[in-house]
Amino acid sequence: MEQLKFKLDNRCSKNQAEQLANVKALEVTESQQENQNEHRTAVIYTDSKITLDSIMSTKNHNHLIEEIRERAVTLNKNNCKIEFKWVKAHARIFGNEIADRLAKEATQNNYVTYRSIPKSAIKKDMQKESIRKWQHQWEEIKKGVITKAFFPSVERRLAVNLNLSPKVATIMTSHGNIPSYLHRLKIIGSPECPCKHGIQTVHHLTFQCNRLKNEREILKTSVLKVGNWPVSKSKLTNRYLKQFIRYINSMDFEKINHSNKQM
Numbered sequence: 001m002e003q004l005k006f007k008l009d010n011r012c013s014k015n016q017a018e019q020l021a022n023v024k025a026l027e028v029t030e031s032q033q034e035n036q037n038e039h040r041t042a043v044i045y046t047d048s049k050i051t052l053d054s055i056m057s058t059k060n061h062n063h064l065i066e067e068i069r070e071r072a073v074t075l076n077k078n079n080c081k082i083e084f085k086w087v088k089a090h091a092r093i094f095g096n097e098i099a100d101r102l103a104k105e106a107t108q109n110n111y112v113t114y115r116s117i118p119k120s121a122i123k124k125d126m127q128k129e130s131i132r133k134w135q136h137q138w139e140e141i142k143k144g145v146i147t148k149a150f151f152p153s154v155e156r157r158l159a160v161n162l163n164l165s166p167k168v169a170t171i172m173t174s175h176g177n178i179p180s181y182l183h184r185l186k187i188i189g190s191p192e193c194p195c196k197h198g199i200q201t202v203h204h205l206t207f208q209c210n211r212l213k214n215e216r217e218i219l220k221t222s223v224l225k226v227g228n229w230p231v232s233k234s235k236l237t238n239r240y241l242k243q244f245i246r247y248i249n250s251m252d253f254e255k256i257n258h259s260n261k262q263m
C-alpha cells in the first residue's frame, strides 16, 4: 500500500488540506493507469463532507476543487471511473485512521508542498498588521488621554460595537459639554463642577460627581456583583461596557451643569 503525506503552509485551511489530499489521490490514480483499455474504478474515501459538497456544488470554483473535478473527468475519459465516498471520522475505519496518522506526521515534513494561502488568511494577516501599526501610533500620540484610558488597545476598541451617541462620545473623548473642556476652550470662566466637589472632568463625572450619585449607584451595584469598585476606566469598557454605557446615557448634562439643580 502506498502511503503519502504532504505539508501545507501553516496559514492554509483544514479544507485545503482535505482537498489537496483528494488531488494527490487522483494523481496517484492517474500514475497507475497503465492500460487505458482496461476499465477500472477508483474510490476516494474522505471524512470531509465539505469537500464532497464543494465538488458537487456548481457554485464552487475554488482552485483545488476545480483541479479535483478536472482530474476526475480526465480519468473518466480514460476509462477510470472515480467515486467519492464519505466515511465517518474517528470511527476506527482502517484507511481513515492511517490518513489521520499521516496528516499528523506530515506536519513534521521539511518540505511544504502547497502554499496557496486562502484569501481570508491573507486578509487576516493584513488586518493584524494594520492593527499593530495603529496600536503603535495610538501609543505614540500625546492626544486622546481619556480615550486611551478607556481603550488602551486598538484591537479591543475594534472588537466592541460602540454606539457613539453624543453623550458616549463626550465621555469617551472628554470633548463636549463638560466644564473642564469648555473652560480649556475659554468658553466658560470656571472648570468647577456645580456640585462643588472639584473640577468637572470625565473622571469626576464617572466616579465622583454628587449629581450622579443615584445613577452611579446602579452602575456600582452591577459592577460589585462580579468585581470591585472603583474600577479602572479600561475595565469599565472591557468588562462592564453595557452597564457603563447605560450610566453615561443616564447623564443629563444640562441638569448636571445647571447651577440651581435641586440636590
Ligand SMILES: [Zn+2]
Pocket (backbone or CB within 6 Å): 193, 194, 195, 196, 197, 200, 204, 208, 209, 210, 211
Ligand atoms: Zn460634580
